[in-house]
Amino acid sequence: MATRAQSGESAASISKKPRTARGRATMRKLLDAAAKEFGEHGFHAASISGITRRAGTALGSFYTYFDSKEAIFSALVRDMSRAVAEAAAAAMPDGISGIERERDVTSAFLSFAREHKEIYRIIDEAEFVDPANYRAHYENAAGRIAARLDQAAHDGDIAPGDNEVRAWALMGMNVFLGMRFGAWDDSRNPAEIAAVIERLLRNGIAPPHRSGT
Template identity: 45%
Template sequence: MAIAAVAKEPKTARGRKTLRKLLDAARDEFGTWGYHDASVAGITTRAGIAQGTFYIYFESKEEIFRDLVLDLGHQLREHLNEELSTVTGRIEAERMGLAAFIAFVRNNNSLYRIVMEAQFVDEAVYRQYFTDFADAYTENLERATAAGEIRPGGCAERAWAIMGISIFLGLRFGIWDRETPINQVVDAVMDMLENGLRP
């Protein structure tokens, strides 16, 4: 069952701007301190917004954290969609998508800390973060299979497997090692995805 975003969509442009400020500040606060040491006061100070305004949008620190996890997933999917907007084949989409993902992680250092901590704060939102990706990914692989771009096989299983590869590559080359050229990483992984491990 999908979890709806906690914050109600503001009706005014000013309200949407305030909500965006709060979510961006929450990303920085949780990314810096972690869930337990972060505070509503820290979020509102970063946002430059009165603490009372926070409670117009969220009831608690947990609610904004939940909303932030879903928001980060949405931002990442939008980034990937934009980067892949001109790609036509599935194999090229895998290549470009992996490169875009690692680049996104390098530019959004708090992503891993926040998403991984979500499993201990709210397991349902943690699952939804990944399930939303997997569902869309499965559909893309099914379309590519129907178009003859990739060979038939379990698309859901493939989606989760490739996501798993991406998660650890993002950790290794997006967080721990930001010096290795992204193309070098992508070339090595795509060779394995396209050709397998069999000699």
């Protein structure tokens, strides 16, 4: 499965974009350390010194790429959004479409949530710390899902319908499944949970038709 964007280049402002492999590696360390710091302490209690200590970098290195705690938090939200998109893309091999593709994306997201449990605290706090990127995170994810559903409907792999509504419903389902079976409790097999979702998408929850009724 893909992990968070390896270079981290686009997480910085244009003026502070790293120009060398060493710079990109340093930014990656800072973003990974920030995920741990914010995930453990929350935005307000987290500190720049805590981030640099976790990253094993000098305080000056932080300010080479980020102007403030708010700046690295916003960069981290965008970075995590890209990571979710990469994880979903990696779960969609050629030849898989429609319901099977959504099943595999669900399984991939559950695995991602287990590896990056801090994403729930960070994204939740973004609603108040960085509302623009908070909204973009969900709107971009819903847009990707809707595009998949549009293509699946065009190919005849799912029934036609309002794919914007469907996309938000699928996204909400995956978010809370990841919370319950990823961040809170990772004892169940992601493939088993994804199979339940596949059956839900195929058959709904209405009782089977009974002959003679």
